[in-house]
Amino acid sequence: MRSYTLIAPAKINLYLEIIGNRPDGFHELAMILQSIDLADQISVRSLSTDTIRVHSHHPQVPTDKTNLAYRAAELMVKEFPDSFARFGGVEITIDKHIPVAAGLAGGSTNAAAVLVGIDLLWNLGLTQSELEELGAVLGSDVPFCIAGGTVIATGRGEQLSPLPNLDNIYIVLAKYRSLEVSTAWAYKTYRQQFGSTYIKDTASLIARASAVHSGPIVRAIANKDAADIAKKMHNDLERVVLPEYPQVLQLRELFASQPGVLGTMMSGSGPSVFALVESQQQAEVIKQQIRTTIPNEDLELFVTRMTTHGIKIASSV
Ligand SMILES: C[C@](O)(CO)[C@H](O)COP(=O)(O)OP(=O)(O)OC[C@H]1O[C@@H](n2ccc(N)nc2=O)[C@H](O)[C@@H]1O
Numbered sequence: 001m002r003s004y005t006l007i008a009p010a011k012i013n014l015y016l017e018i019i020g021n022r023p024d025g026f027h028e029l030a031m032i033l034q035s036i037d038l039a040d041q042i043s044v045r046s047l048s049t050d051t052i053r054v055h056s057h058h059p060q061v062p063t064d065k066t067n068l069a070y071r072a073a074e075l076m077v078k079e080f081p082d083s084f085a086r087f088g089g090v091e092i093t094i095d096k097h098i099p100v101a102a103g104l105a106g107g108s109t110n111a112a113a114v115l116v117g118i119d120l121l122w123n124l125g126l127t128q129s130e131l132e133e134l135g136a137v138l139g140s141d142v143p144f145c146i147a148g149g150t151v152i153a154t155g156r157g158e159q160l161s162p163l164p165n166l167d168n169i170y171i172v173l174a175k176y177r178s179l180e181v182s183t184a185w186a187y188k189t190y191r192q193q194f195g196s197t198y199i200k201d202t203a204s205l206i207a208r209a210s211a212v213h214s215g216p217i218v219r220a221i222a223n224k225d226a227a228d229i230a231k232k233m234h235n236d237l238e239r240v241v242l243p244e245y246p247q248v249l250q251l252r253e254l255f256a257s258q259p260g261v262l263g264t265m266m267s268g269s270g271p272s273v274f275a276l277v278e279s280q281q282q283a284e285v286i287k288q289q290i291r292t293t294i295p296n297e298d299l300e301l302f303v304t305r306m307t308t309h310g311i312k313i314a315s316s317v
């Protein structure tokens, strides 16, 4: 019975612009997604029975069909019934380190790891783009999580074009454990409040998405200039989340006031907030400073950094 253990990194959004509404109810986006070192470990193992099982020690991670990793395995069973009949079921173990419901693509990266893991277990030899296509069935962030790195994502978030890789830029990340923001709520509220500003015709949508490719933050990324990247970060969803969640606003303001912070932003639909900083040493100092100012144990704080990879094999037995 073979098994694989995979590293499944979280992501942050360096840029998120909502440019239009789609007939399927989703939104046209222009984003820059960045993998970070903060990662879960996902183990996949073949079972002699025809079941899918999910284990996790984390109290906020469901182990039933609502787990996106479970749904990834179910999708593989549906797509490759002959391999399922030949190799049997799959046991998935999620060693969770990424804060849950944080806007860090925690569930999405777990699902991406299961797609990659089952591809290996069943010797399917799927290409990256085939894996990404399967990922898009599960969620908008899943395709990015497969190869990770630094990427422009357009469409619903599933159309990817790689940018020059960033690494060694340090990040301090904060999230209140008990605070959750619904992604669907964030997009719906944005549409209600700012939908009138959406681009309506397809040609202008395409033009706007491609303008981001040559925009100022992409130039900053090409120059690997952390201070400039930090200055050009943007997230439209802050416009609806910050007024509704004062704790998120407070974290953002606290980060912004710390010496050594190059820039700060909410990730995805929140509620996690991150700051780009000059060095690892400074990141540790800032983390301590935030901890002293907010001694609330509900606040999770991490020092992490940008990384160049998505799902990676840690070991196989
Ligand atoms: C906020 C981000 O994390 C930024 O990277 C993503 O846009 C959301 O990615 P995700 O969680 O994988 O999103 P999905 O699971 O596909 O969708 C969750 C919900 O978000 C809304 N949604 C998501 C993506 C998108 N382009 N438009 C949307 O309106 C939809 O209401 C959907 O019901």
Ligand SMILES: Nc1ncnc2c1ncn2[C@@H]1O[C@H](COP(=O)(O)OP(=O)(O)OP(=O)(O)O)[C@@H](O)[C@H]1O
Pocket (backbone or CB within 6 Å): 060, 061, 062, 066, 067, 068, 069, 094, 099, 100, 101, 102, 103, 104, 105, 106, 107, 108, 110, 111, 141, 183, 268, 269, 270
């Ligand atoms: N494998 C998983 N890991 C964490 N949460 C999961 C998982 N599968 C399902 N969930 C459920 O999904 C909800 C959102 O969790 P998740 O950590 O994926 O959010 P997120 O980081 O905000 O995702 P995204 O950035 O893609 O919008 C949780 O409340 C949890 O109940």
